[in-house]
Amino acid sequence: MTTYIIRRILQAVVVLIIVTLMVFFVIxxxxxxxxxxxxxxxxQLQAMPPEMIEELRIQYGLDKPIMVQYVNWIANMFRxxxxxxxxxHEDVSAxxxxxxxxxxxxxxxxxxIGAVFGILVGIITAVRRGKWPDKILxxxxxxxxxxxxxxxxxxMIYVFGVKFGWLPISGYTSPFExxxxxTRQLIMPVICMSFFSIAANARQMRSSMLEVISQDxxxxxWSKGLTERSVILKHAMKNSLIPVITLVGVGVGILFGxxxxxETIFAIPGVGRLLVSSIFGQDYVVVQAxxxxxxxxxxxxxxxxxxSYGWLDPRIRYG
Amino acid sequence: xxxxxxxxxxxILVCIMAFSGCGGDEEETGATxxxxxxxxxxxxxxxxxxxxxxxxxxxxxxxxxxRVAEWDVDGNMIPVLAExxxxxxxxxxITWHLKEGIKFxxxxxxxxEALRWNFQLGIDNNxxxxxxxxxxLEVVDEHTLTMHLNSFSWMMIENYGLIQVIxxxxxxxxxxxxxxxIDWARVNAVGTGPFTVxxxxxxxxxxxxxxxxxxxxxLPYLDAIEIRYIPDAMVAxxxxxxxxxxxxxxxSTVQNIIDLQELGLKINWGPxxxxxxLPDSSNPDSPLAIKEVREAIEYAIDRPAIAxxxxxxxxxxLHQMASSTWPGYVEGYDPRPYDADKAIELLADAGLSAGLTxxxxxxxxxxxxxxxxxxxLGEVGITIEPDIADLGRYFGSxxxxxxxxxxxxxxxxxxxxxxxxxxxxxxxxxxxxGNIYKSAEYLALCAEALDPMYTSVAAALSKIKDAxxxxxxxxxxxxxxxxxxxxxxxxxxxxxxxxxxxxMWSPEDDxxxxx
Numbered sequence: 001m002t003t004y005i006i007r008r009i010l011q012a013v014v015v016l017i018i019v020t021l022m023v024f025f026v027i028x029x030x031x032x033x034x035x036x037x038x039x040x041x042x043x044q045l046q047a048m049p050p051e052m053i054e055e056l057r058i059q060y061g062l063d064k065p066i067m068v069q070y071v072n073w074i075a076n077m078f079r080x081x082x083x084x085x086x087x088x089h090e091d092v093s094a095x096x097x098x099x100x101x102x103x104x105x106x107x108x109x110x111x112x113i114g115a116v117f118g119i120l121v122g123i124i125t126a127v128r129r130g131k132w133p134d135k136i137l138x139x140x141x142x143x144x145x146x147x148x149x150x151x152x153x154x155x156m157i158y159v160f161g162v163k164f165g166w167l168p169i170s171g172y173t174s175p176f177e178x179x180x181x182x183t184r185q186l187i188m189p190v191i192c193m194s195f196f197s198i199a200a201n202a203r204q205m206r207s208s209m210l211e212v213i214s215q216d217x218x219x220x221x222w223s224k225g226l227t228e229r230s231v232i233l234k235h236a237m238k239n240s241l242i243p244v245i246t247l248v249g250v251g252v253g254i255l256f257g258x259x260x261x262x263e264t265i266f267a268i269p270g271v272g273r274l275l276v277s278s279i280f281g282q283d284y285v286v287v288q289a290x291x292x293x294x295x296x297x298x299x300x301x302x303x304x305x306x307x308s309y310g311w312l313d314p315r316i317r318y319g
Numbered sequence: 320x321x322x323x324x325x326x327x328x329x330x331i332l333v334c335i336m337a338f339s340g341c342g343g344d345e346e347e348t349g350a351t352x353x354x355x356x357x358x359x360x361x362x363x364x365x366x367x368x369x370x371x372x373x374x375x376x377x378x379x380x381x382x383x384x385x386r387v388a389e390w391d392v393d394g395n396m397i398p399v400l401a402e403x404x405x406x407x408x409x410x411x412x413i414t415w416h417l418k419e420g421i422k423f424x425x426x427x428x429x430x431x432e433a434l435r436w437n438f439q440l441g442i443d444n445n446x447x448x449x450x451x452x453x454x455x456l457e458v459v460d461e462h463t464l465t466m467h468l469n470s471f472s473w474m475m476i477e478n479y480g481l482i483q484v485i486x487x488x489x490x491x492x493x494x495x496x497x498x499x500x501i502d503w504a505r506v507n508a509v510g511t512g513p514f515t516v517x518x519x520x521x522x523x524x525x526x527x528x529x530x531x532x533x534x535x536x537x538l539p540y541l542d543a544i545e546i547r548y549i550p551d552a553m554v555a556x557x558x559x560x561x562x563x564x565x566x567x568x569x570x571s572t573v574q575n576i577i578d579l580q581e582l583g584l585k586i587n588w589g590p591x592x593x594x595x596x597l598p599d600s601s602n603p604d605s606p607l608a609i610k611e612v613r614e615a616i617e618y619a620i621d622r623p624a625i626a627x628x629x630x631x632x633x634x635x636x637l638h639q640m641a642s643s644t645w646p647g648y649v650e651g652y653d654p655r656p657y658d659a660d661k662a663i664e665l666l667a668d669a670g671l672s673a674g675l676t677x678x679x680x681x682x683x684x685x686x687x688x689x690x691x692x693x694x695x696l697g698e699v700g701i702t703i704e705p706d707i708a709d710l711g712r713y714f715g716s717x718x719x720x721x722x723x724x725x726x727x728x729x730x731x732x733x734x735x736x737x738x739x740x741x742x743x744x745x746x747x748x749x750x751x752x753g754n755i756y757k758s759a760e761y762l763a764l765c766a767e768a769l770d771p772m773y774t775s776v777a778a779a780l781s782k783i784k785d786a787x788x789x790x791x792x793x794x795x796x797x798x799x800x801x802x803x804x805x806x807x808x809x810x811x812x813x814x815x816x817x818x819x820x821x822x823m824w825s826p827e828d829d830x831x832x833x834x
Contacts, residue, residue, distance in 0.1 A: 032711020036719045052445055088364065088521070089371070089505055098521065154553060162561045169558045170549055172523065267549040269523035277522075282711045 001310070008306065012299040019295040023288050024070050027279075034086050034282040035062065060086055062284075073288065083285035087278070092289045095274060100293070102172055103270035106262070107255040109190045114197025115248050119237075121198065122205020122244070127232060129210065137202070144199025149192055149258055153265040156188045170267035189266045193258045197251045204247050208240040242312050249305035253298045353831045354543040355812065358555045359568040362548035363525055366516060367485050367508030368501055369437070370444035377483060379568075382514035382527040382544055382826040383424075387415065387434065388480030389823055394646050394776060396476055400429060400484065400511060402462075404476065408771035411468040413475065419462055421534040423486035425509045431464040436487040438466070438479065448478040472769035473779055485510055513539035513827035523548055533827065540830035559584060559807060565831065566808040569817065573631050576805045589804035589817035590644055592729040593637065594688065596679065596797035599723055600756035606677070607724060608756065611669040613794035616725075617655040619662035619699040625691045626800040633803035640790045642801040646776060647783040654791045662699040674700030681705070681727035682713050688799070689727055721754045729802065755796065761789045809834070 035056050057063045061072060076083060082092035121141065125134040161169035168185050175182040212218060213236050221231045259272030271290055278286035361375030367384065388404070391397045398404070402416045421429040435456045441447025452475065457465045466479065489509035494500040508516050511534065514527035527544040547564070549555040556575040558564045560582060569589065570576055580586050596616065598607035606612050622636035635642055638653035655661075666672060677696075681689045686707055693703040708716070716722040768782035776783070790796065806816045811832040816824045 030709065030711055032709065032713075032715040033719060034711070037711055037714045039718065089502070157554060157557050161563075162557050165561060169561055169563055170554055171547060265551055265554060267523075267547065267551070267554060269520060269548075273522065273550075280710050 001307075005303070005307070008303050012303065015299060016292070016295060020074065020288070020292060021070075023291040024073065024284075025066075027282065027284055027287050028066065030282060032282055034284060035060070037281055038086050056086075060084070073285070077289075077292075082289040085278070085283050085286050087281050087283045088286075092285050095286065096271065096289060096293065099269060099271040099274050102268060103256070103259050103263070103272060105175075106172075106186060106189055106193060106268065106270065107252075107259055109186065110193035110197065110255055110258075111248065111251060113190060114194040114201055114251060115244075117194070118198045118201020119205050119241070119244060121202035122240075123209055123232060123237065125202065126206045126209035126213065127228070138206070141199040141202045141206075144195050145203070147195065149196070149261045150265060152195060153188070153192045153262060156192065157265070160188060170265075172266075172268040172270075185266075189262045189268060192265075193255060193262050196254065196258070197248075200251070201244055201247055205240060205244050208243050209236060212236045212240045238312055242309060245305055245308055245312065249302045252301040253294075256294045256297070350830050350832060351540045352542050354545055355541050355566060355814075355826075355829060355831060356564045357544065357546045357566045357568060358549045358558050358564045359546050360548075360550055360552065360555065361569070362522060362546065363519070364521065365505050366519065367490075367506075367510075368504035369483060369485060370441060370446040371505070372483075378824050379525070379546060380483065380508060380510075381512065381824045383508045383512040383516055384483035384485060384510035385512045386481055386483050388476070390477075396480055396775070400434075401480065404480070406471070406476065406774045408471045408774065411471050411771075413466045413468065413471075413479065414459070415464045415466070417462040417464070418534070421511050422532065423489065423509055423511055424515050424530055424532070425486050425489045427486050427488035429484070429511050430461050431458045433484065433487050434464050437482060437484045438464075441482060447482065449475050471771040473773050473775050474769065476775070483510070514544060517543065527826075535827060539827035541826070544826060544829075559809075562809070565812050566806065566814065566816075568806055570805045570807055571802060573629070573633050573803055576633065576803060576807065577631060579807050583810065585808045585810055585812065587806040587808070587814070587817060589806060590642075591635075591802040591804040593642060593801055594685075594727065594729045594799040595637075596692070596725045596799060597722075597728055597755055598725055598797070599721065599754040600795075601754055602723075605724065606669075606671065606675055609669045610794055611665040612671065612675070613797065614655060615662040615665035615669070615699065616696065616701065617794060617797050618658045618665065619701065620692060620695050620797070620799070621657040622798075622800055623657070625688070625695070628691065629687060630800065630803055635801040637798035637800055638791075640787045640796060640798055644801070646780055647787055649784045649788055649791075652788060652791060655794070659699050666700060672700075674702065676702040676704060678704045678706045678724040679727055680708055680713065680716060680722050680725070682710060683707055685727040685729070692727075692799075725797075727799075756793075757795060758789070758793045761786060761793055761795060764789050 035053055039053060054063070061069060064072070073083065080093065082096070084090065085092055085095060088095060121137050125137050125141075128134050157169050160167045167187055168181070171185055173182045173185055209232075213232075218231060218236050221235045226235075256272065259270055260276055261272075262268065263270040263273040264276065271294075275287065275290045277283075278290070359375075359379065361373075361379065363376045363379045364373065365371050365376045366380060369384075372380075386399050387401045388396050388398050398418075400418055400421065402418045404416065405414045406412070407414075415431075415434060417429065417431060417434060423429060423433075427433070435458055438447060438450075438453070438456055442450040442453055447453075449472075452468045452470045453466055454469050455467045457467060459465050468475070485504065486509040489507070490500055490504055493503035493507070506519070513530050513533045513535070515530050516525065517528035518524070518526040524545060524547045526546075529539055529542050533539060546568075547558075549558060552570070552572040552575055555564075555567055555570075556572075556579060559567050559579055571592070576586065598613055598616075599605045600607045600613065602608060622638065626634035626636040635644075638656070639649055641648045663672075666674070679689050679692060686705070689703070689705045689707070693705060696703050713726075717726055717728065764782060764786040768779045768786050770779075770782075773779035773782070804817065806814070808814060811834040812829070813831065814824075814826075814829040816826075816829070
């Protein structure tokens with residue numbers, strides 16, 4: 001097991017190096033100059049003479065050869081210095097510390113809700129196959145995997161925010177500041193973000209569960225006179241979970257992607273929105289840092305997922 | 320008996336009139352209290368460091384940071400923190416007389432030294448427009464500052480007067496190094512305004528609380544203002560419709576304006592954006608260096624029809640380098656109304672009867688406009704290749720390396736045609752216009768309009784109009800239409816924003832009826 005984990009970590013390091021290379025060079029392939037974009041958007045700075053723009057270029061290290069910039073970026077990151085945003089004039093680490101908790105709050109809740117409800121719906125539709133719960137819920141999962149997040153968000157805003165006035169339309173409040181308001185504000189974004197994963201997990205769980213409950217050991221459990229609850233939860237569910245857990249791991253990446261849209265629609269100051277505005281503003285260091293942190297998060301979660309297979313199915317051996 | 324009835328009736332009538340009169344006064348003077356909840360597609364990113372402020376930082380920080388002078392509704396400069404000013408074109412000086420008894424919210428005095436410090440900050444950072452014309456700043460007395468210049472034009476009153484001032488004391492005592500002070504000022508604002516910053520979360524919201532020691536007695540009416548950043552227009556519209564916000568700044572999405580107007584919300588119209596096609600006419604190899612080609616393009620575009628289609632009645636077609644809302648507008652001047660046959664004829668005159676292919680660069684915001692232009696220009700044999708660029712490439716071209724063929728632009732409109740001179744005239748800020756051919760006649764007229772003998776826009780108006788007419792004769796740019804801009808508010812909100820040119824806001828005068 002230890003050998004496996006070490007090997008996976010080494011593989012993750014290689015992946016991370018590839019990610020740093022890709023994100024660093026791809027964003028620089030985009031046409032445009034971050035300093036010109038910044039200057040263009042700032043009325044007072046439009047009067048700035050070219051010499052001052054060059055001074056700024058030196059200040060942000062953008063005057064150096066691109067390979068030197070890359071090496072400097074990596075070296076600085078090892079010292080915990082992610083650089084300074086051209087647009088915000090702020091340390092990128094400070095910006096991330098400000099934004100990541102918001103995204104993790106919404107993303108974490110969405111991940112949990114997506115997993116719990118997805119598994120639940122999957123079990124119900126599998127166990128009640130062909131019955132009315134299956135007939136209602138399975139088509140809904142099709143809707144869940146096909147409906148675009150932005151459309152769902154706008155639809156919910158219109159129905160629950162504008163027409164019924166039940167929920168606040170946008171914004172984010174920390175639960176430590178006002179728990180009630182925070183919860184009300186989160187209902188729509190979290191449903192939006194978890195809708196796809198509920199549907200995807202449910203579909204995966206349903207097919208996995210259908211396969212498991214037709215196996216001999218489950219039939220044996222039924223024949224022993226065990227209750228349905230005991231058969232499903234104790235005997236069938238654990239073995240059905242492996243593909244679902246894989247999907248949940250993949251879902252972390254999807255959640256970060258979804259946060260970009262959800263945070264824009266619901267005006268939430270999270271890392272997704274920061275990433276979008278930084279891409280448009282070609283704020284290189286912010287894009288690089290956020291992408292890297294997201295990549296690390298996805299690698300860690302997937303490592304944990306791989307390790308969890310052994311717990312779910314002791315027959316699995318790590319070579 | 321009749322007398323007996325008449326006297327009480329008269330008394331009742333007097334009482335009714337008195338009470339209705341009281342109600343009327345309340346309408347006029349404004350009710351006090353309440354929090355004005357605003358939504359905006361922009362939020363201040365830089366609170367109190369003027370050299371790095373974006374336009375949205377400026378107007379959204381007006382509750383805190385006031386100006387030395389500003390425009391009135393007619394485009395004339397009026398004093399705010401200044402009492403008055405004098406110009407002496409011969410001596411090349413501008414003397415600012417400042418209002419007395421005003422303090423910054425940190426307790427320090429607003430005086431000539433504070434103004435000198437603020438001007439110097441802009442000059443040192445090369446961000447004070449026309450700062451290069453300032454030779455020295457002389458504090459004459461506690462409330463008088465004289466600027467000694469090496470050149471003079473009426474634009475300087477605007478460029479210097481419109482600066483928003485911060486407290487030098489607060490800035491200088493906020494850190495031990497210049498970098499620390501600047502970092503502090505970016506996230507703190509200390510001014511003389513009717514409000515102070517109570518809470519700010521970057522890219523989310525800013526809250527202003529009433530300044531109890533504000534220098535204008537009885538103002539502000541509101542207790543607080545909260546501005547929430549909602550980048551998506553559809554969501555902002557829903558927020559207004561649901562009554563979760565009282566006011567929505569700078570709305571340019573036509574459908575939202577129409578929808579909310581139909582729901583009975585109040586609309587204050589702003590100046591909108593001036594859209595143009597800018598040619599790369601200074602490039603001798605470009606077909607657009609040929610005047611007939613530029614003229615043909617202008618003749619080929621049915622601007623009223625496109626403006627009606629895109630703006631649903633809210634856009635104004637432009638036929639000259641000014642809109643009808645500008646003082647410099649030349650009444651009735653329309654050198655090239657829609658005439659497709661004339662366009663074809665001009666192209667033939669230019670030796671391009673077989674047609675030509677041109678690119679139009681735009682951002683995604685201009686996609687519909689470019690599609691409409693493509694259709695009209697195609698009718699006369701000009702094939703348009705739309706070049707929809709990301710902001711990086713677009714700004715890099717427009718402000719940096721230049722563009723090929725045509726670029727679709729939208730720029731802010733100021734009342735005094737300042738933008739005209741900044742963008743197209745002989746201003747030192749020719750960053751964006753190096754690609755455009757400007758005739759010697761046009762440059763001479765611009766120089767005349769900026770002659771020191773004129774001390775205000777009004778005085779220079781006839782010359783400005785001459786310059787605009789000359790730009791039209793030269794087909795220097797291709798004016799398209801003025802877009803719509805509105806501030807949408809609930810019926811109980813009373814605010815002048817953005818009636819005064821879009822970048823003026825007097826939050827101390829805003830108030831709300833009980834609701």
